Amino acid sequence: xxxxxxxxxxxDGGSLSAEELQYLVWGxxxxxxxxxxxAAFLMAVFFRGMDAQELKAxxxxxxHSGRVLDLSAIPGRKVDKHSTGGVGDKISLPLAPxxxxxxxxxxxxxxxxxxxxxxxxxxLESIPGFTVDLSIARxxxxxxxxxxxxxxxxxxxxxxxxKLYALRDATATVESVPLIASSILSKKLAExxxxxxxxxxxxxxxxxxxxxxxxxxxxxxVDLCRAMGRGCVALLTDMDAPLGHAVGNAVEVRESIEVLxxxxxxxxxxxxxxxxxxxxxxxxxxxxxxxxxxxxxRLETALADGQAxxxxxxxxxxxxxxxxxxxxPSKLPQPKIVREVRADRSGLLTTLxxxxxxxxxxxxxxxxxxxxxxxxxxxxxxLHKRLGDEVREGDVIAELHAATESRLDAGELRLRSAARIxxxxxxxxxxxxERLA
Amino acid sequence: xxxxxxxxxxxDGGSLSAEELQYLVWGxxxxxxxxxxxAAFLMAVFFRGMDAQELKAxxxxxxHSGRVLDLSAIPGRKVDKHSTGGVGDKISLPLAPxxxxxxxxxxxxxxxxxxxxxxxxxxLESIPGFTVDLSIARxxxxxxxxxxxxxxxxxxxxxxxxKLYALRDATATVESVPLIASSILSKKLAExxxxxxxxxxxxxxxxxxxxxxxxxxxxxxVDLCRAMGRGCVALLTDMDAPLGHAVGNAVEVRESIEVLxxxxxxxxxxxxxxxxxxxxxxxxxxxxxxxxxxxxxRLETALADGQAxxxxxxxxxxxxxxxxxxxxPSKLPQPKIVREVRADRSGLLTTLxxxxxxxxxxxxxxxxxxxxxxxxxxxxxxLHKRLGDEVREGDVIAELHAATESRLDAGELRLRSAARIxxxxxxxxxxxxERLA
Numbered sequence: 001x002x003x004x005x006x007x008x009x010x011x012d013g014g015s016l017s018a019e020e021l022q023y024l025v026w027g028x029x030x031x032x033x034x035x036x037x038x039a040a041f042l043m044a045v046f047f048r049g050m051d052a053q054e055l056k057a058x059x060x061x062x063x064h065s066g067r068v069l070d071l072s073a074i075p076g077r078k079v080d081k082h083s084t085g086g087v088g089d090k091i092s093l094p095l096a097p098x099x100x101x102x103x104x105x106x107x108x109x110x111x112x113x114x115x116x117x118x119x120x121x122x123x124l125e126s127i128p129g130f131t132v133d134l135s136i137a138r139x140x141x142x143x144x145x146x147x148x149x150x151x152x153x154x155x156x157x158x159x160x161x162x163k164l165y166a167l168r169d170a171t172a173t174v175e176s177v178p179l180i181a182s183s184i185l186s187k188k189l190a191e192x193x194x195x196x197x198x199x200x201x202x203x204x205x206x207x208x209x210x211x212x213x214x215x216x217x218x219x220x221x222v223d224l225c226r227a228m229g230r231g232c233v234a235l236l237t238d239m240d241a242p243l244g245h246a247v248g249n250a251v252e253v254r255e256s257i258e259v260l261x262x263x264x265x266x267x268x269x270x271x272x273x274x275x276x277x278x279x280x281x282x283x284x285x286x287x288x289x290x291x292x293x294x295x296x297x298r299l300e301t302a303l304a305d306g307q308a309x310x311x312x313x314x315x316x317x318x319x320x321x322x323x324x325x326x327x328x329p330s331k332l333p334q335p336k337i338v339r340e341v342r343a344d345r346s347g348l349l350t351t352l353x354x355x356x357x358x359x360x361x362x363x364x365x366x367x368x369x370x371x372x373x374x375x376x377x378x379x380x381x382x383l384h385k386r387l388g389d390e391v392r393e394g395d396v397i398a399e400l401h402a403a404t405e406s407r408l409d410a411g412e413l414r415l416r417s418a419a420r421i422x423x424x425x426x427x428x429x430x431x432x433x434e435r436l437a
Numbered sequence: 438x439x440x441x442x443x444x445x446x447x448x449d450g451g452s453l454s455a456e457e458l459q460y461l462v463w464g465x466x467x468x469x470x471x472x473x474x475x476a477a478f479l480m481a482v483f484f485r486g487m488d489a490q491e492l493k494a495x496x497x498x499x500x501h502s503g504r505v506l507d508l509s510a511i512p513g514r515k516v517d518k519h520s521t522g523g524v525g526d527k528i529s530l531p532l533a534p535x536x537x538x539x540x541x542x543x544x545x546x547x548x549x550x551x552x553x554x555x556x557x558x559x560x561l562e563s564i565p566g567f568t569v570d571l572s573i574a575r576x577x578x579x580x581x582x583x584x585x586x587x588x589x590x591x592x593x594x595x596x597x598x599x600k601l602y603a604l605r606d607a608t609a610t611v612e613s614v615p616l617i618a619s620s621i622l623s624k625k626l627a628e629x630x631x632x633x634x635x636x637x638x639x640x641x642x643x644x645x646x647x648x649x650x651x652x653x654x655x656x657x658x659v660d661l662c663r664a665m666g667r668g669c670v671a672l673l674t675d676m677d678a679p680l681g682h683a684v685g686n687a688v689e690v691r692e693s694i695e696v697l698x699x700x701x702x703x704x705x706x707x708x709x710x711x712x713x714x715x716x717x718x719x720x721x722x723x724x725x726x727x728x729x730x731x732x733x734x735r736l737e738t739a740l741a742d743g744q745a746x747x748x749x750x751x752x753x754x755x756x757x758x759x760x761x762x763x764x765x766p767s768k769l770p771q772p773k774i775v776r777e778v779r780a781d782r783s784g785l786l787t788t789l790x791x792x793x794x795x796x797x798x799x800x801x802x803x804x805x806x807x808x809x810x811x812x813x814x815x816x817x818x819x820l821h822k823r824l825g826d827e828v829r830e831g832d833v834i835a836e837l838h839a840a841t842e843s844r845l846d847a848g849e850l851r852l853r854s855a856a857r858i859x860x861x862x863x864x865x866x867x868x869x870x871e872r873l874a
Contacts, residue, residue: 008609011483039473040608043480046448171477172445 003027003037010044018057025061028167029160035167042164042173050178055220056227058178062186063228065160069136069192071107074144078105079231079283081275082188083199084180084217085117085207087358088242091199092120092150093256094264094272095279097311100147101302102276102295104283107143107191108150109157113367113375116205116358118252121152122367126249126333126377130321142318148311149319158186175207181220185228195231195282197275198222202433203240205354211236211433218436233278236434237271241352241387244268248366248380248401250332257326260309267431273299274432333378335401339408343391347421352387356418363410364402376403381415388426440464440474447481455494462498465604466597472604479601479610487615492657493664495615499623500665502597506573506629508544511581515542516668516720518712519625520636521617521654522554522644524795525679528636529557529587530693531701531709532716534748537584538739539713539732541720544580544628545587546594550804550812553642553795555689558589559804563686563770563814567758579755585748586756595623612644618657622665632668632719634712635659639870640677642791648673648870655873670715673871674708678789678824681705685803685817685838687769694763697746704868710736711869770815772838776845780828784858789824793855801839801848813840818852825863 001023006016016024024041027033050058071078079099083089096106110120110132121132132152134142142149153162161183168174168183188196198221201207202214218234225232244265246255258264259272273296280288280295288295302308313323325331361367365376384396391397397419402408438460443453453461461478464470487495508515516536520526533543547557547569558569569589571579579586590599598620605611605620625633635658638644639651655671662669681702683692695701696709710733717725717732725732739745750760762768798804802813821833828834834856839845 004607004609011480011609034472034607036472036476036604037608040476040480040610043448043477043484044609047480047484167473170441170471171473172441172448172481173477 003033003041007037007041007044010041010048013048015051016054018060021054021058022061025058025065025160028163029065038164039167039171039173042168042171042179045179046173046176052223052227055178055182055224059182059185059224059228062158062160062182063189066158066190067136067156068190069107069140071140071143071192074105074140076103076105077194077283078107078143078192079195079197079279080106080108080188080191080193081197081199081279082184084201085114086201086239086243087117087205087354087361088244088247088252089118089201090123090244090246090252090256090268091272091275093123093253094259094308094312095275096148096150097260097315098272098299098302098308099276099279099283101307101311102280102298103286104279105143106148106279107139107193108148109153109187109191110150111153116355116362116367118247118249118358118361118367120150122375122377123249123252124150126253127316127321127325128331130316130319132319134319146311146314146318148315150315153187157190161186177217177220180217181224185221185225189225189228189230193230196225197278197282198232198234199275200234200236201239202236203238203354203429205242205358206239215434215436222436231282233282234436235274235278235432236436237432238429239354240429242354242357242383243271245383245386246380247357247361247383248364249375249377251380251382251401253325253332254329257309257312257329260303260312260326262303270431335378336403337405337408339400339412340396341398341400341412341415343393343395343397343421345421346392347423348425349385349387349389349391349397349419350422350424350426351420352383353418356414357381360411360414360418363414364400364407379403379407381411388428391421440470440478444474444478444481447478447485450485452488453491455497458491458495459498462495462502462597465600466502475601476604476608476610479605479608479616482616483610483613489660489664492615492619492661496619496622496661496665499595499597499619500626503595503627504573504593505627506544506577508577508580508629511542511577513540513542514631514720515544515580515629516632516634516716517543517545517625517628517630518634518636518716519621521638522551523638523676523680524554524642524791524798525681525684525689526555527560527681527683527689527693527705528709528712530560530690531696531745531749532712533585533587534752535697535709535736535739535745536713536716536720538744538748539717539735540723541584541716542580543585543716544576544630545585546590546624546628547587548590553792553799553804555684555686555795555798555804557587559812559814560686560689561587563690564753564758564762565768567753567756569756571756583748583751583755585752587752590624594627598623614654614657617654618661622658622662626662626665626667630667633662634715634719635669635671636712637671637673638676639673640675640791640866642679642795643676652871652873659873668719670719671873672711672715672869673873674869675866676791677866679791679794679820680708682820682823683817684794684798684820685801686812686814688817688819688838690762690769691766694746694749694766697740697749697763699740707868772815773840774842774845776837776849777833778835778837778849778852780830780832780834780858782858783829784860785862786822786824786826786828786834786856787859787861787863788855788857789820790855793851794818797848797851797855800851801837801844816840816844818848825865828858
C-alpha cells in the first residue's frame with residue numbers, strides 16, 4: 001500500500017477501505033507517512049468528505065492508535081459530555097460533580113482553550129493546587145470512588161489525533177465535519193464511556209457559525225458514536241452571546257460555584273440542567289428511568305441541598321486543589337488591575353458578539369494567542385450587562401481583569417467592538433435550539 | 438502574511454494576490470514554509486484552480502525563483518519546443534538541429550524519463566561521451582555558435598519548481614492544469630526564449646488521456662505564455678500508439694539519425710516537420726516569413742542535403758559525445774540480449790497501447806521505476822508491426838533489448854498486454870488533432 005495511491009483515490013472521490021484508512025492512521029502515528037502526504041490527504045478529505053463506513057473505520061483506527069480505557073469493572077454506566085467550544089462555557093465544572101451526585105459516573109478528559117474559546121483544563125487549573133495530570137490508574141480510581149474525575153488528554157490517548165490535529169491546525173483543514181467528528185470521538189471514546197452527550201454550539205462565538213453546519217456536525221457525531229456501539233444525544237445550543245457573566249478562568253470557576261450553590265446566571269444553570277437531564281437518562285441514573293422531569297428534579301435537589309457543591313469540593317481535594325475555594329472564592333487568583341468599561345450612550349445592548357468577547361478575554365491574558373503561551377488564571381472579564389439589557393450612558397457594561405494596563409487597553413478595545421448599544425431589541429434565540437438523538 | 442491564511446483563502450475559492458503567491462513560492466524555495474502547508478495549498482489548487490491573473494503571478498514568481506537567462510545578446514529569435522511526454526517521442530533529437538540549420542536558435546532545456554514516458558536527456562546520454570551538464574555560459578555559447586544546445590535543468594533554473602514538483606509527485610497533486618502549465622513554463626521561459634512551440638499529447642500514452650483535458654492544458658499554456666510576452670503555438674497530437682518503431686534510448690537515437698538522413702518512420706518525420714514549421718515561423722527564420730509551405734520546404738531541404746544530420750554531429754561533438762555515431766550507429770550501446778516477440782495468431786494489430794508499450798520499455802530497463810534508478814541505455818524495444826498492420830501467426834511483432842532474461846520476461850509480458858490482434862481495422866486518429874494559437 002502506498003500513501004500516494006490513497007491520497008489520489010480520495011482526491012478523485014473514491015471511498016477508502018478500512019485497511020487503507022488504518023494504514024494512513026498508523027502511518028501518521030508511527031511517522032511512516034510524511035507530513036506533506038498526510039496534509040494532502042486531509043485537504044482531499046476537506047473537499048471530498050468521508051462516507052459513513054469510511055468514517056467509522058477512520059475513527060476506529062484513530063481510537064485504537066492509543067490506549068482505550070476499560071472501565072467495565074466500575075459498576076454503572078459511564079457518561080461524559082463534550083462541548084464543541086464556546087465563550088463563557090463553564091458548564092463542565094458544575095455539571096460533572098452534579099451528575100456524579102445523581103449516580104452516573106463521569107470520566108471526563110477535557111481540553112485547553114483554543115482561539116477565542118476557553119478550556120475546562122485552564123479553568124480548573126486556576127484553583128490553587130489543582131492538577132489535571134493524573135495517571136490513568138488514578139483517573140479510574142476517582143471515577144470509581146468519587147464518580148467523577150477531570151483530566152487532560154495524555155500522550156497515551158489517541159496519539160493519531162494529536163498528530164493529525166497539529167497538521168490540520170497548520171494546513172487549514174480543521175473545518176471538515178468528518179475530521180472534527182472523528183477527532184472529538186477518538187478522544188472521548190478512549191475514556192471508556194458508555195454514552196456521550198454533545199453540546200454542539202452554533203452562532204457568532206461557535207466554531208460552526210451556521211446552524212445548518214452545526215446540525216450536520218451534530219448529526220454526524222450522533223450517528224458515528226452510535227455506530228461505534230455507544231449511546232449519544234446532541235443538543236444544538238446558541239452561542240451568539242457568551243454563556244453567563246464570567247469569561248476567563250478564575251472568574252468562571254467562581255460563577256460555577258454559584259451555580260453549584262443553586263444560584264448563578266439563569267442560562268448557565270439552565271444549560272447545566274438540560275445537559276444533566278440527558279446524562280442522567282443516558283446513564284440509567286437510579287430512580288430516573290427515561291423521565292426527563294424526574295431527572296431534572298433529581299438534579300435540582302442535588303443543587304439545592306448542597307450535595308453537588310460538596311462533591312465539587314471533594315473532587316478538588318482529590319485532584320490536589322484547595323477545596324476551601326468553594327466556600328471562599330477569594331482564595332482564587334485575584335486580578336492585579338481591574339477596569340470598568342462604561343457605556344458611551346443609552347439604549348439597549350443589541351449585540352454582544354461572543355467571538356469578540358472571547359477575543360477580549362484572550363487579549364486580557366485569559367487565553368492563548370499561540371499554543372505555547374501560558375494563560376493568566378486571574379485574567380478575564382465579568383459582563384455587568386447582557387444581551388437585550390437596558391443601558392444608560394455611564395453604566396458599567398463589564399469589568400476587565402488583567403495584569404497590565406496595556407492588556408486592559410487591548411481588552412477594552414475588543415470588548416467595545418463586541419458590544420453595540422442601539423434602540424431595537426435584539427432577536428433572541430432559545431438556549432437549546434434542537435435535540436438530536 | 439501567514440501560509441495558513443493563504444491555504445484557507447484558496448481552499449475557500451478565493452483569488453490570491455501577486456504578493457501572496459510570491460510569498461508562497463519564495464517560502465517553498467527558501468524553506469520558510471513547511472512542506473505540509475505547501476502540500477495542503479497544492480491540493481487546494483487541485484480542487485479550486487487558479488484564475489488567469491493568479492496563474493501569471495504564480496508563474497512569474499516560479500520563473501524568478503531562480504536564474505532567468507538573457508540571450509538577447511545572441512542575434513535572432515530563440516525558440517524552443519516542449520512535449521508533454523509520450524512513448525517513442527524522440528522528436529527533439531532530429532528537430533533541434535534541423536531548426537537550427539534553418540536559422541532559428543534553439544536553446545533547449547530538457548527532462549528525464551518519467552513513468553512510462555521517455556526523456557530527451559536519457560536518450561542523448563546513450564551517445565558515448567555526451568554530456569547534458571554544461572554551464573549556463575557554455576550553453577549560451579553553443580546556442581550562439583551552433584544555433585542549438587540541449588542540457589538538463591540546472592539547480593539555478595526555477596528551484597521553486599524543483600521543490601514543488603517533488604511535493605506534487607509525493608502528494609498526488611501533479612494532475613492539475615494550472616500547476617502543470619506553470620511548472621513547464623517556469624523552466625522553459627527561464628531559457629531566455631522568445632517563443633515556444635508546444636506538443637501537447639493526448640491518448641493512451643499521454644499524461645492527459647482525454648482530448649478535452651489536453652486541449653484545456655494547451656489553451657492554458659498558450660494563453661499564459663503569451664501573457665508573459667512570449668510567442669506560443671500548441672499542436673494537440675495523438676499518443677494512442679507509440680511514435681515510430683523505437684522505444685528506449687540508444688534505439689531512439691538511431692531512429693532519430695534515420696530521420697535526419699531524410700528517412701525514418703513517416704510519423705516521426707511528419708511530426709518533426711510539423712513542429713519545425715511552427716518553430717521556423719515563430720522564430721522568423723530567414724526566407725520563410727509566415728508561409729508554412731516555404732517553412733516545410735526549407736526543412737525538407739535541410740534533411741535531404743545532409744545539413745541537419747551534420748549539425749547533429751556537430752552538436753554531439755560540442756557536447757562531448759562521439760559524432761561518429763551518426764555514420765555508424767553500431768557505436769551506440771548494444772543490447773546484451775535480444776528477444777523476438779511473435780504473434781500467436783493472425784489478424785490485424787488492432788491495439789498498440791502506448792502506455793503499456795512504455796511500461797514494457799521500463800521493464801526492459803530503459804526507464805525508471807523510481808526516480809533514483811539508473812537507466813540502461815542499451816535497453817528498449819523495436820516495433821516490427823505497427824497499429825493497423827496485418828500480422829500472421831509467428832510474425833515478429835517486436836524485438837526486445839535488455840540486459841537480463843528476467844527483464845526480457847517482464848518486458849514481454851507487458852508488451853503482449855499492449856498489443857492486441859483482432860479482425861476489425863482500428864480507428865486511426867490523425868497525427869495532429871488541432872492547432873492552438
